[in-house]
Amino acid sequence: SSGINAEYGCDTKEFRFFVDGSEIASFPYRLPLDSFTGLWVDHGGATAVWTERELPLPYLTASIDLVSSVTPLPSPLKVGDKLSLMGRYAEGTEKFSIYLARDGGRNTDFLLDFRRGNVTVMNSKSGGRWLSEIRGTYPALQSDQLFLVELLCDTNAFRVFLDGVEGKCFPYRRDLGEITEVRLVHGTEGNGWFWMQLPFY
Numbered sequence: 001s002s003g004i005n006a007e008y009g010c011d012t013k014e015f016r017f018f019v020d021g022s023e024i025a026s027f028p029y030r031l032p033l034d035s036f037t038g039l040w041v042d043h044g045g046a047t048a049v050w051t052e053r054e055l056p057l058p059y060l061t062a063s064i065d066l067v068s069s070v071t072p073l074p075s076p077l078k079v080g081d082k083l084s085l086m087g088r089y090a091e092g093t094e095k096f097s098i099y100l101a102r103d104g105g106r107n108t109d110f111l112l113d114f115r116r117g118n119v120t121v122m123n124s125k126s127g128g129r130w131l132s133e134i135r136g137t138y139p140a141l142q143s144d145q146l147f148l149v150e151l152l153c154d155t156n157a158f159r160v161f162l163d164g165v166e167g168k169c170f171p172y173r174r175d176l177g178e179i180t181e182v183r184l185v186h187g188t189e190g191n192g193w194f195w196m197q198l199p200f201y
Contacts, residue, residue, distance in 0.1 A: 040086065040146070041194045069184045070105070075199055076177040083151040083182070086195040091143035093187030098149065102180045109179050110158055110170055112151070114138060120160070122170040136160075136168035 007018040010033060017025045077100075085098065093116065100110040108125040115121060120136040139162060141147055152159040153176060157169040186192035 039195055069193070071182045071184075071196065071198070073180055073182065073198060077153055077179050077199065078177060079153055079155055081153040081199040083199070084195075084197040085149045085151075085184070085193055087147055087149070087186075087193040088191065089141040089143065089145045089147055090187060090191035093191040095185075096187040096191055096193070097183075097185040098151070099183035099185070100151075100179045100181075101183055102178055105181070105183060107174075109172075109174050109176075110151075112149075112160060112170075114162075120167055122160075122168070124173045126174070131173070134168055134170055138162045138167055139165050 005020050009016045009018070011026075013028060015027045015029070016023060017027070087096065095113050095115040097114070098110075098112045099105070099108050101108045106128070108123075111121070111123045111125070113121040118137050118140055120138050122134045122136070124131050148161075148163055150161040152161070154169070157171040159169045160167045182196070182198065184193045184196075
């Protein structure tokens with residue numbers, strides 16, 4: 001199998017699209033260019049997938065891994081930061097997860113599990129041991145539905161939003177600025193994360 005390099009450029013009045021360096025199409029802007037807030041990536045199936053994306057600063061350049069992905073934070077987290085992640089839900093998924101970790105994943109400052117039955121489980125791990133859980137709920141998702149998770153670094157806790165609906169918060173258990181990476185775990189086949197936006201300073 002071979003890969004392709006797809007690029008789009010923001011010209012004066014239109015998007016311009018290129019494949020392997022050759023321009024193939026253009027598309028006039030229909031909304032103000034600065035009103036766009038995210039990039040959605042659709043895979044074509046098990047043998048046709050996007051594997052890497054590069055976005056303008058302040059967005060993050062990250063690889064996409066269909067099993068799990070580990071992304072180093074480009075800057076230390078601080079109060080007021082927000083992490084945004086988008087995924088697609090598949091019916092029958094047991095769980096899908098976000099880890100904010102350090103020390104190569106040996107310690108987890110914040111685990112957010114979305115589990116079957118619309119249950120969220122939040123926890124942290126220190127010295128190889130999981131600590132006390134905080135459980136909550138999240139709005140029901142339909143099969144093939146796109147969803148957006150936002151993690152807001154508030155004064156004393158992570159605030160969690162799914163499609164704009166706020167769930168339970170998770171108090172910080174260690175220093176926020178010491179978190180070094182985001183680890184994403186996808187659910188069953190067809191359920192997965194495909195877009196992430198991280199603070200970049």
